[in-house]
Amino acid sequence: MQTVNLTDHFLIAMPNMADPNFSRTLTYICEHNEEGALGVIVNRPTDLDMAALFDQIGIELERTDLAGQAVYYGGPVQTERGFVLHQPAGEWQSTMAVNERLGLTTSKDILEAVGRGHGPAKLMVSLGYSGWSPGQLEDELGQNAWLSVKADPQVIFDLPVEDRLNAAMKILGIDFAMLSDDAGHA
Numbered sequence: 001m002q003t004v005n006l007t008d009h010f011l012i013a014m015p016n017m018a019d020p021n022f023s024r025t026l027t028y029i030c031e032h033n034e035e036g037a038l039g040v041i042v043n044r045p046t047d048l049d050m051a052a053l054f055d056q057i058g059i060e061l062e063r064t065d066l067a068g069q070a071v072y073y074g075g076p077v078q079t080e081r082g083f084v085l086h087q088p089a090g091e092w093q094s095t096m097a098v099n100e101r102l103g104l105t106t107s108k109d110i111l112e113a114v115g116r117g118h119g120p121a122k123l124m125v126s127l128g129y130s131g132w133s134p135g136q137l138e139d140e141l142g143q144n145a146w147l148s149v150k151a152d153p154q155v156i157f158d159l160p161v162e163d164r165l166n167a168a169m170k171i172l173g174i175d176f177a178m179l180s181d182d183a184g185h186a
Contacts, residue, residue, distance in 0.1 A: 006032040010168045012147040021076045026165045030104045037132040042156045043164040045070030059115040074126025084110050086120035122157040
């Protein structure tokens, strides 16, 4: 089997994606190796905003610029747990360094720092993550369930949620509207 490492890539769900968890999603892959893959969906906001989240976890949010920012549905795995995708990576208690500039943190210390007005300059909080067992993502790619492209952090942190999927498609040079729902049809 050909090995591929999609860490720091976007997965773009094809129009025929049957799984409602991933229909019309853009997923950022934080880790991909022989043990499987882990990522977070970056274009599916929930009804929960940062102010409400911080209230629920008992942390005062001094960064008013973040109060109205949505908390995202990161995927169907561990939806009760928070995942913070952030730039710069920094030094936190439980951080997976995706690369030299991005990290994924699950420890509360990052939220405490953000609450005090510190923490990373750019962040996106999700509940849950997307996970694939060994070989599963490769199989799904072989079935044309996904397109992949090297990720651009600006798509995640600087664009409105409704523009992210199309922006990732433009990196590939494809218009999402031009993709067919039916495999094998032109």
